Amino acid sequence: MSKAEEVQGGGVLINCPGCGMYHALNVDPKNGRPCWEFNNDYDKPTFKPSLLVRWPINDEAKSKGVCHSFITDGNIQFLSDCTHDKAGMTLPLNEVD
Numbered sequence: 869m870s871k872a873e874e875v876q877g878g879g880v881l882i883n884c885p886g887c888g889m890y891h892a893l894n895v896d897p898k899n900g901r902p903c904w905e906f907n908n909d910y911d912k913p914t915f916k917p918s919l920l921v922r923w924p925i926n927d928e929a930k931s932k933g934v935c936h937s938f939i940t941d942g943n944i945q946f947l948s949d950c951t952h953d954k955a956g957m958t959l960p961l962n963e964v965d
């Protein structure tokens with residue numbers, strides 16, 4: 869089991885313990901921006917810079933979800949602007965299936 873999974877086309881998936889879902893990060897500069905620096909360690913992944921995910925969380929999209937984190941050595945540090953209940957915490961990444 870690992871904490872990151874390569875996907876076709878230069879992306880890497882991580883399983884976010886704050887959102888309970890996968891986030892995809894582009895790690896191939898050929899795909900354009902945003903592009904993250906990846907340490908190529910699928911057991912203890914590190915990405916730079918921080919990951920910011922936003923999405924509508926209801927049909928009207930009046931309120932937005934935010935997941936903002938630093939991923940270092942397989943741990944994910946959630947910043948205080950996250951809208952999920954793990955804001956401000958640092959947790960190990962969930963394993964990817």
Ligand SMILES: [Zn+2]
Binds near residue numbers: 885887921935
């Ligand atoms: Zn997340």
